[in-house]
Amino acid sequence: MSESSSSPEALTGLFGGRSIEILEKSIHENNGNYEADFSSYKLCSQFQRIFSASHQRGVGFEAFMRGKDRSGKLVGATTLFANATSDEDRLQLDRLRLLLHIKNFAKAGIEDRWLFVNIHSKIMLGRQDPDVEFLQEVLEHTGVPASQVVVALREHQGNYDTVLTATIKNLQRLGCLVMFDDFGGDSANLDRLWQLHPDIVKLDRDFLENALSDSRAKRMFYKLISLIHASGSLVLVEKIETEEESFTAMRLHADFLQGRFWGDLSDKPVRRPDNAEDEFDNNFQTIRNRCEVEFLTEERRHNLEMANFTNEFMECGWSLADGVPMESATRSLLRLKRVERVYLLNNKGVQVSANHFPNDGVACLDQRYKPMADTEGATWTRRTPFQDAMRKPGVVHLSQPYRSNISLNVCTTLSMTVNKNDENFVLCCDLERLEGMILD
Numbered sequence: 001m002s003e004s005s006s007s008p009e010a011l012t013g014l015f016g017g018r019s020i021e022i023l024e025k026s027i028h029e030n031n032g033n034y035e036a037d038f039s040s041y042k043l044c045s046q047f048q049r050i051f052s053a054s055h056q057r058g059v060g061f062e063a064f065m066r067g068k069d070r071s072g073k074l075v076g077a078t079t080l081f082a083n084a085t086s087d088e089d090r091l092q093l094d095r096l097r098l099l100l101h102i103k104n105f106a107k108a109g110i111e112d113r114w115l116f117v118n119i120h121s122k123i124m125l126g127r128q129d130p131d132v133e134f135l136q137e138v139l140e141h142t143g144v145p146a147s148q149v150v151v152a153l154r155e156h157q158g159n160y161d162t163v164l165t166a167t168i169k170n171l172q173r174l175g176c177l178v179m180f181d182d183f184g185g186d187s188a189n190l191d192r193l194w195q196l197h198p199d200i201v202k203l204d205r206d207f208l209e210n211a212l213s214d215s216r217a218k219r220m221f222y223k224l225i226s227l228i229h230a231s232g233s234l235v236l237v238e239k240i241e242t243e244e245e246s247f248t249a250m251r252l253h254a255d256f257l258q259g260r261f262w263g264d265l266s267d268k269p270v271r272r273p274d275n276a277e278d279e280f281d282n283n284f285q286t287i288r289n290r291c292e293v294e295f296l297t298e299e300r301r302h303n304l305e306m307a308n309f310t311n312e313f314m315e316c317g318w319s320l321a322d323g324v325p326m327e328s329a330t331r332s333l334l335r336l337k338r339v340e341r342v343y344l345l346n347n348k349g350v351q352v353s354a355n356h357f358p359n360d361g362v363a364c365l366d367q368r369y370k371p372m373a374d375t376e377g378a379t380w381t382r383r384t385p386f387q388d389a390m391r392k393p394g395v396v397h398l399s400q401p402y403r404s405n406i407s408l409n410v411c412t413t414l415s416m417t418v419n420k421n422d423e424n425f426v427l428c429c430d431l432e433r434l435e436g437m438i439l440d
Helices: 020-024 077-082 087-108 121-126 133-142 161-174 191-196 205-213 215-230 243-251 275-321 367-372 384-391
Strands: 027-030 033-038 041-052 057-068 074-076 114-118 149-153 177-183 200-203 234-237 256-258 339-345 410-420 423-432
Touching: 020 087, 020 133, 027 087, 033 087, 041 087, 057 077, 057 087, 057 256, 074 077, 077 087, 087 114, 087 133, 114 177, 133 149, 133 161, 149 161, 161 177, 161 191, 177 191, 200 205, 200 215, 205 215, 205 234, 205 243, 215 234, 243 256, 243 275, 275 339, 275 410, 275 423, 384 410, 384 423
Parallel strands: 057 114, 114 149, 149 177, 177 200, 200 234, 234 256
Antiparallel strands: 027 033, 033 041, 041 057, 041 256, 057 074, 339 423, 410 423
């Protein structure tokens, strides 16, 4: 969520202390919400819903701090922190923010949703002792269980590994969940996921924007989400503003969705359905219907894909089984559009035939990969076309898309076992992949 900008006066000379008791002196109730006095500002909490793509309902709220100046103009947390003049003032502001958010959440009496809160990473990581004990005191003070709190942290470049690791462990030991915020920035990398074990990863919006404009970026985004899942974390996609963005995030298997498409910031977290919740339900219904239509469309494409090639592919296999030479057996199959090459593996996954290309097949070869063009003798044991065929002999299989070793294309591979002289072989046929086919 972008922060609004302004140029307020510097924030100095606050309370002279950071304990809950002292901070409580600046907090007061206004129209059913808690607000806080901070220098010349009135601080308030605003909340944005976070939805589960699978459950298709709200599962939590992210809290945002806003400051209202003397003219009534709202400024965001970035502006407030930027105008605090010392580390002590920033620490005090961060603790006041945390206390204010959790008090407002506790006042709402919500027991079946998470509260997502930010702890300023430079403050937390810049201290010798991670600032987790204060969070524990706030939870005990307000009665909110740690299990309902998700703490968002950002990585920063520098020698903070030891402090960050200790902070995450302490938060999880306290009972909170930990989320990496805006993953994908300059300092974020996949190694950190398995090293630090965050519970949730919030992906930078750039991934979603790129996926909407480029098919290759879409495949990479899908694989990134799969890698994060493999590391043991769930995925949140933020700043969703349109139906198309929401549909894409759901189709790529994101776990959680957040953004203006699901509603603007609210002064209160709301648990029970109201007119706004009904609107969100309608949004989910629309996207769910789109997902169902897309699934059926892809199933038809998949069936058409199989029907277009299966007969000729099986005829090729049967001819090989009858002793017909490879060059003759593949002739009809190679006439089909989108066929890139046909080749044969033994039961060890080793390619025992030369590549057989269509007449114009040379055109699809990338000459920069000429050292890899001759694949006779190569071992494809690790590839799913070989594995699928050996697990289920006699059945035609269609692989997931992958980058071909020798062509310019992303391809899929048909495969099936062929029995010759009482020995199983695997016949493979690479097909140029059509964009829009099934991602997973």
